[in-house]
Amino acid sequence: MPESAAPAFVSTTNACHLCMPLGACLAFKGVEGTVPFLHGSQGCATYMRRYLISHYREPVAIASSSLGERQAVFGGGPNLRQGLWNVITAMRPRVIGVATTCLTETIGEEPGPLVEAFLAELAGKNPGVTLPRVVTVRTPSFGGTHTEGFRRAVRALLKALARPGPAGSHLNLLPGMASPADLRHLKDVVRAFGLEAAVIPDPSDPLDGPIWDAYTPVPPGGTPPEALQAAGRARATVALGCMAGDASGPGAWLRDRFGVELLPLPLPVGLRASDRFFAVLEELSGRPTPGWVRAQRGRLVDAYVDAHKYLAGVRAAVVADEDLAVGLSGFLAEIGVHVAYVATGDRSGSLEGAVDAATAGLLREPPAVREEVDYYTVAEETRDLGLGLVVGTSKAYPLARDWGIPLVRVGFPIHDRFGAARQRVLGYAGTQDLFDRVVNALLAQQQEASAVGYGYL
Amino acid sequence: MATETLRPEDAKRALTEAYPTKAARKRAKQIVVNAPPDAEGFRPPILSNTRTTPGVITQRGCSYAGCKGVILGPVRDILTITHGPVGCGFYSWLTRRNQTRPPSEDAPNYMPYALMTDMQENDIVFGGEKKLRKAIREAYEIFRPKAIAIAATCPVGLIGDDIHAVARDMKEELGINVFAFSCEGYKGVSQSAGHHIANNGIFEHVVGTRDEPPGGKFRINLLGEYNIGGDAFEIERILELCGITLVSTFSGNASYDQFARAHTADLNAVMCHRSINYMAEMTEEKYGIPWIKVNFIGAEATAKSLRKIAQYFGDPDLVERVEQVTADEMSRVRAVIDEVRPRTEGKTAMLFVGGSRAHHYQELFREIGMRTVAAGYEFGHRDDYEGRKVLPFIKIDADSRNIEELDVEPDPERYRPRKPPEELEALRAQGLDLGEYEGLMADMEEGSLVIDDITHYETERLIELYRPDVFCAGIKEKYVIQKHGIPMKQLHNYDYHGPYAGFRGAVRFYREIDRMASTRIWRHVTPPWAQDPRPETLRQAS
Numbered sequence: 001m002p003e004s005a006a007p008a009f010v011s012t013t014n015a016c017h018l019c020m021p022l023g024a025c026l027a028f029k030g031v032e033g034t035v036p037f038l039h040g041s042q043g044c045a046t047y048m049r050r051y052l053i054s055h056y057r058e059p060v061a062i063a064s065s066s067l068g069e070r071q072a073v074f075g076g077g078p079n080l081r082q083g084l085w086n087v088i089t090a091m092r093p094r095v096i097g098v099a100t101t102c103l104t105e106t107i108g109e110e111p112g113p114l115v116e117a118f119l120a121e122l123a124g125k126n127p128g129v130t131l132p133r134v135v136t137v138r139t140p141s142f143g144g145t146h147t148e149g150f151r152r153a154v155r156a157l158l159k160a161l162a163r164p165g166p167a168g169s170h171l172n173l174l175p176g177m178a179s180p181a182d183l184r185h186l187k188d189v190v191r192a193f194g195l196e197a198a199v200i201p202d203p204s205d206p207l208d209g210p211i212w213d214a215y216t217p218v219p220p221g222g223t224p225p226e227a228l229q230a231a232g233r234a235r236a237t238v239a240l241g242c243m244a245g246d247a248s249g250p251g252a253w254l255r256d257r258f259g260v261e262l263l264p265l266p267l268p269v270g271l272r273a274s275d276r277f278f279a280v281l282e283e284l285s286g287r288p289t290p291g292w293v294r295a296q297r298g299r300l301v302d303a304y305v306d307a308h309k310y311l312a313g314v315r316a317a318v319v320a321d322e323d324l325a326v327g328l329s330g331f332l333a334e335i336g337v338h339v340a341y342v343a344t345g346d347r348s349g350s351l352e353g354a355v356d357a358a359t360a361g362l363l364r365e366p367p368a369v370r371e372e373v374d375y376y377t378v379a380e381e382t383r384d385l386g387l388g389l390v391v392g393t394s395k396a397y398p399l400a401r402d403w404g405i406p407l408v409r410v411g412f413p414i415h416d417r418f419g420a421a422r423q424r425v426l427g428y429a430g431t432q433d434l435f436d437r438v439v440n441a442l443l444a445q446q447q448e449a450s451a452v453g454y455g456y457l
Numbered sequence: 458m459a460t461e462t463l464r465p466e467d468a469k470r471a472l473t474e475a476y477p478t479k480a481a482r483k484r485a486k487q488i489v490v491n492a493p494p495d496a497e498g499f500r501p502p503i504l505s506n507t508r509t510t511p512g513v514i515t516q517r518g519c520s521y522a523g524c525k526g527v528i529l530g531p532v533r534d535i536l537t538i539t540h541g542p543v544g545c546g547f548y549s550w551l552t553r554r555n556q557t558r559p560p561s562e563d564a565p566n567y568m569p570y571a572l573m574t575d576m577q578e579n580d581i582v583f584g585g586e587k588k589l590r591k592a593i594r595e596a597y598e599i600f601r602p603k604a605i606a607i608a609a610t611c612p613v614g615l616i617g618d619d620i621h622a623v624a625r626d627m628k629e630e631l632g633i634n635v636f637a638f639s640c641e642g643y644k645g646v647s648q649s650a651g652h653h654i655a656n657n658g659i660f661e662h663v664v665g666t667r668d669e670p671p672g673g674k675f676r677i678n679l680l681g682e683y684n685i686g687g688d689a690f691e692i693e694r695i696l697e698l699c700g701i702t703l704v705s706t707f708s709g710n711a712s713y714d715q716f717a718r719a720h721t722a723d724l725n726a727v728m729c730h731r732s733i734n735y736m737a738e739m740t741e742e743k744y745g746i747p748w749i750k751v752n753f754i755g756a757e758a759t760a761k762s763l764r765k766i767a768q769y770f771g772d773p774d775l776v777e778r779v780e781q782v783t784a785d786e787m788s789r790v791r792a793v794i795d796e797v798r799p800r801t802e803g804k805t806a807m808l809f810v811g812g813s814r815a816h817h818y819q820e821l822f823r824e825i826g827m828r829t830v831a832a833g834y835e836f837g838h839r840d841d842y843e844g845r846k847v848l849p850f851i852k853i854d855a856d857s858r859n860i861e862e863l864d865v866e867p868d869p870e871r872y873r874p875r876k877p878p879e880e881l882e883a884l885r886a887q888g889l890d891l892g893e894y895e896g897l898m899a900d901m902e903e904g905s906l907v908i909d910d911i912t913h914y915e916t917e918r919l920i921e922l923y924r925p926d927v928f929c930a931g932i933k934e935k936y937v938i939q940k941h942g943i944p945m946k947q948l949h950n951y952d953y954h955g956p957y958a959g960f961r962g963a964v965r966f967y968r969e970i971d972r973m974a975s976t977r978i979w980r981h982v983t984p985p986w987a988q989d990p991r992p993e994t995l996r997q998a999s
Contacts, residue, residue: 011538011592012546012575013599019544041611041642042509043519047548049933059937061913065511069859072615072643079511082479086512089477090914102542103611103643106581141542142576142612212940212985215917376570398569 013376014395016319017345018413020139022048023149024099025062026177028135030201031157032222033094035063035087039080039111040101042066054415056180056207059219063087063096067103076109081118088122088132091217094225095161097153098136105140112136133225135160145346147321150177151243154201155250161225162232164258171197171284172231172260174239174251175426176267176323177412180208182426189278189293189427193285197238198227200250208421232258238280239264241323242354266358269327269425269434270334271300273358277427296428303432307439308336314442315340317382319375319392320411322346322354324425328391328410329367330358331431335438339367340385347372375399389442406441410434465490465904468922472908472915480510487909489842491901498846500898505909506838508646508856514913516809516835516933521545523651523836524640525608527732528659531555531684531708532716533566536602539573540589540620541610545642546573554950556687557710565602572596576612585618593627593635603713604663607637614641634713636662646856647836647910649812652732653860659707660739661863663716665871670721673702675770678722680737680748681729681813684709686955691962692753698782699763700775707733720744720868723875724769726751726762730894731812731834731841735862741892742865745874747881750894755820756790756963768889786960793964794824797971802826804926804974807919809911809934810948812837816897818929818948821957821966827974829901830923833908837897842907844896917941924984926974942984944973 025036025048038045045064052060063086065071065079080098087096098111115134122131137156139149154174175186183204190197205221212219231237237260239251245264246252255262268277274297278289289297315338318328322344332339342355352369359366368381379399390400391408394416400407414420424430443457469488473481486504494500509515518526521539526549529537539546550571559566574592576585593605605627607620620637628635638658640651670676677696682689689709696703704722705715725737725748737748749769751762760783767779806822806829808815815837819829839847876884885891898907908915916934919925920941928938931949938945946969951957957966 009595010574010588011595012543012573013596014550014569014571015543015547015573015575017543018547019542022544037512041519042515042517043522043642043648044544046515046518046933047522047544050552051548053932053936057936059940060933061514061937063512063514064509066509066515068508068643068646068856070855072611083511085477086480086510090475090513101611102544103615106612106615140578140581141544142578142581145543209940211942211982213983214985215921216985217914 008377008380009374012374015345015374016343016378016395017145018051019141019146020144020149020152021099021101021141022051023146023151023177024097024137024139024153026052026203027150027153027157027201028095028097028099029060029206030203030222031095031097031228032220032224033218034222035061035091035093035096035218037063037065037083037087037096037098038101039065039076039098039109040067040103044101051413055413056421057418058207058209058421060207061091061218072103072107075107076104077114080111080114084115084118084134093132093218096132096134097157098134099139099149099153100137101139102141105138105142110138133160147177147243147323147346148348151249155253157201157228158231158250158254161228162254162258163229165233167235168230168233169196170230170234171195172234172237172254173197173199174237174244175199176241176244177321178426179421179423180204181422181424182430185424185427185429190281192290192293193281193287195281195285198223198231198234200228200231232260234260236261236263236284238284240267242266242326242350243322243348246348246350266330266354267323267327268427269324270331270431271297271304271428272334273327273330274428274431293428296432300428300432300435303435304335307435310439310442311336314338314388315386316389316391317341317343317378317385317387319343319378319390319396322348322351322371324411325351326354326358327425329355330362331434332391333359333362335435337389339363340387341370341378341382342367343370343373343378345372345374389438391438406445408434408438408441463922465906468906468919471922472918475914480513483510484912484915489907491898491903491905491907493903500843500896502847503839503842503907503909505834505842506646506649506836506857507854509910515910516931517647517910519642519648520640520644520651520654521608521610521642522549523648523732524638524655525549525651526553527648527683528652528655528708529606529608530568531557532711532713533557533559533568534564534602534712535604535606536567536570536572536596536600537606537608538589538592538596539571539608539610540576540585540613540618541574542576542612543573545610546571546575553683554686554953555684555709556690557684558690565600567600567602581612581616584616585613586623589618589620589623590627593623593631597631597633602633604634604636606658607635609637609639609641611642614639634662634666645860649731649836649838650856650860653735656707656733656736657861657863659716660736663713664740665717665720665744665868667714667717668721668871670718671702671704675700675766675772675775676702676704676722677724677726677766678704678719678746679706680725680727681731681733682706682709682753683729685949686951686957688753688956688958688962691956691959695753695759695763695782695786695959699767699779701766707736720746720871722746724749724766726766727894728753729811729813731837734894739863739865743868743872745867745872747875747891749889749891752817752820753958754814754817754962755824756787756960757824758817758820759959759963760787765889768887769884790960790963793967797967798826800971800975803828805830805923806927806929807923807925808832808929808948809835809908809916810930811835812841814948816841816900819900821963822970824963825967825970827926827970829905830925831906831908831919832897832901833911834897835910837909840894840896842896842898842909844899845894913937927970940985942979942982944976944979946970946973
């Protein structure tokens with residue numbers, strides 16, 4: 001086994017992770033009619049909008065309480081109230097998702113009670129008017145990464161909106177930070193099993209929408225708040241990702257609070273993980289996998305066979321958020337790529353075990369697995385690994401460029417390629433897309449390096 | 458409502474009517490219909506550099522963004538460490554698309570690195586100074602830089618980490634220059650505060666530390682040019698053609714040593730008045746270097762700026778050389794204008810960006826016959842709109858007071874007035890506007906709209922009312938504007954294009970706007986102007 005993952009440096013150089021409230025904003029964007037709202041300095045909203053917008057290439061409105069020096073000392077309550085009021089009047093949201101920032105967390109300001117008091121006051125003055133729901137979540141960046149912020153926001157949404165009641169036949173599907181195209185595919189396949197499932201959250205339309213034909217202060221789409229309300233009455237929760245079964249996660253909360261069965265699964269990237277996912281859908285629906293999905297599986301296996309010779313002997317590094325890092329490792333291992341190095345900026349402690357499980361029986365030697373690392377460390381540690389491929393975000397580009405090897409861009413953020421929102425990795429169909437991209441990246445590399453320049457490969 | 462008959466006063470009303478009373482009242486002071494100067498030469502006042510109303514979706518960033526991102530961002534060999542949790546350092550990691558050209562392959566360039574302390578809960582509770590010291594030592598071991606800068610994020614000031622004491626200690630320990638910036642995001646009302654904090658720090662800790670001047674007869678500094686998309690390279694090319702020596706740029710394509718000997722220049726040429734006018738003033742007071750406002754955005758503006766520099770130095774050879782270079786470059790520029798103008802003539806533009814770009818880029822549009830019907834800054838102050846004439850009348854509020862004003866006195870050894878007062882007076886009498894800036898309003902049409910810190914909502918309403926042919930802002934606004942069927946040009950990072958400065962940049966910009974204003978892609982789009990559901994009124998609590 002490789003030595004254990006201890007960060008070599010005190011400082012962080014070129015981080016592999018982003019901040020908690022960014023993850024929360026992304027989760028809030030996945031609920032219909034929701035405006036994310038950051039309680040803190042306005043720079044946070046601007047920076048996060050900038051990053052989300054350059055990845056999705058869609059408008060992303062995030063409001064801010066715009067706290068200044070005075071509010072940092074005396075408290076941000078009045079700004080929070082004024083900010084909520086301005087969002088309510090100008091944007092008419094159904095839900096406002098308030099996330100804290102480093103500033104408000106450092107001064108220890110809990111937004112929940114402030115929000116409750118304000119809403120009660122508003123309701124008193126506007127009888128009969130439906131006011132938006134305001135969901136609050138604590139997301140200090142010194143307490144975790146963006147993926148933790150995402151999970152906390154999903155849990156906060158459920159805690160605020162889910163209600164008990166007689167159990168229904170519907171499911172909850174917690175996909176984690178999936179791309180809009182992946183979310184659409186998940187919804188299609190679940191529907192094909194005759195299952196009714198609420199995808200929580202579902203930013204596929206808000207973050208990959210059409211040209212507008214009407215004025216839309218809050219872009220349409222997302223999980224309806226009603227579906228969140230019904231989440232407490234669901235038959236089961238299918239939660240994806242290596243932290244899906246975690247006791248502090250949203251799925252566990254639904255189980256502990258309402259007794260909704262939790263079925264945690266790894267992200268269905270690759271054949272093996274997708275097989276597990278579809279087996280669960282078969283079990284839940286009592287139906288076999290539909291023919292067109294089985295056909296997708298068949299074509300994927302056929303493609304694996306057809307391209308295997310291009311992949312043999314390639315050594316790869318994966319740098320991604322932990323859920324994705326696990327999925328990608330399993331996928332690469334099953335197509336015959338030697339996964340030599342798996343790294344994440346996340347720090348849940350679950351990566352190594354999850355990668356072991358995902359690659360079990362597929363690799364001759366286990367990869368070095370690193371949590372809580374930065375790209376500087378990744379570069380140092382992978383220099384002599386003889387890599388031929390990197391799979392990761394745009395932030396891995398300098399590394400791939402330095403070494404003259406291809407980068408297959410997956411995850412968040414992707415800001416040097418077009419169409420991140422339409423990129424798929426989940427299920428047989430998503431894996432097929434990913435597989436083609438991996439193979440073609442390697443072919444392109446060989447072709448460009450070739451003195452002959454063969455046109456048939 | 459047809460564009461031709463829209464009265465600007467009506468547009469102004471339409472922009473604010475959906476806001477709650479308090480917000481509407483404030484926004485009304487930040488939206489001004491441009492009017493000719495009054496008898497004393499004053500333009501209508503505009504409320505600016507004031508706190509953004511909470512809950513509106515603003516374009517603005519924070520003090521940290523202005524300091525670490527804007528001013529320090531383009532400097533290749535000062536190693537900047539962000540002291541704070543992960544977000545801020547990540548988001549300011551090369552996102553502004555600054556470029557730099559190190560003098561040699563092995564010369565240092567730290568711009569591709571985002572160093573940070575990534576503070577954790579423990580650091581917040583028990584203080585982060587220890588971790589910061591370790592991070593600095595580590596960074597020094599790895600990179601061996603000439604200088605290290607520390608940039609603070611929100612928690613730092615709140616938990617009382619003394620980053621300046623850490624900088625002093627580390628400077629002594631490592632024997633290199635180490636300095637810190639208290640640019641916590643909550644300070645000031647926008648990134649403008651961060652520009653000021655950064656420039657103060659560079660002025661105090663770096664400028665004046667190397668006395669040997671570079672060669673060259675006509676030595677200038679270029680202030681407020683940040684080399685987005687390679688703008689600085691084009692300006693450097695032109696200055697070199699003219700025989701003008703660039704001692705230092707603040708801070709596009711800049712290096713530590715250039716800053717250190719900036720006081721050896723004989724003239725400061727200021728591009729972005731907002732981000733750096735205080736640096737010009739401080740260097741004049743301390744070292745005796747006069748300043749002029751220049752603008753290298755727009756071919757005519759570039760020619761005019763070069764002539765101003767030549768006029769200042771008053772050397773006939775320089776004057777002649779500038780005329781030659783200008784004539785040569787302009788012949789190529791005019792050919793493109795003639796080609797493009799039939800398609801762009803009479804079209805309209807809106808610019809909402811930065812603290813000088815919304816002014817400078819109007820030049821480029823004018824050169825191809827386009828009108829700017831509305832413009833405003835993200836983080837400008839009144840003097841950037843109304844001209845420096847209003848400086849004595851600007852009320853200093855609590856937010857501005859919190860940003861340190863340095864007490865500057867003539868340097869006992871290095872103060873050297875570059876020209877005797879009579880000569881400066883004579884230059885002024887000949888029309889050289891030394892130390893002057895007339896602001897954006899002076900260059901805008903009567904009846905055009907000037908809007909400070911425009912909001913997301915107002916942007917959409919403006920589009921609906923005016924339907925401009927091109928809307929210029931940043932990436933945050935880009936997609937919402939395009940959803941409305943309006944061509945959008947990013948003027949923060951140029952849509953990964955550029956440079957647009959100087960003569961060659963102007964040509965590139967004309968062609969880009971021509972392409973945007975003439976593309977047929979929009980025929981696939983049905984714009985959303987037909988519908989306009991107005992929200993009914995709610996009563997505000999408290």
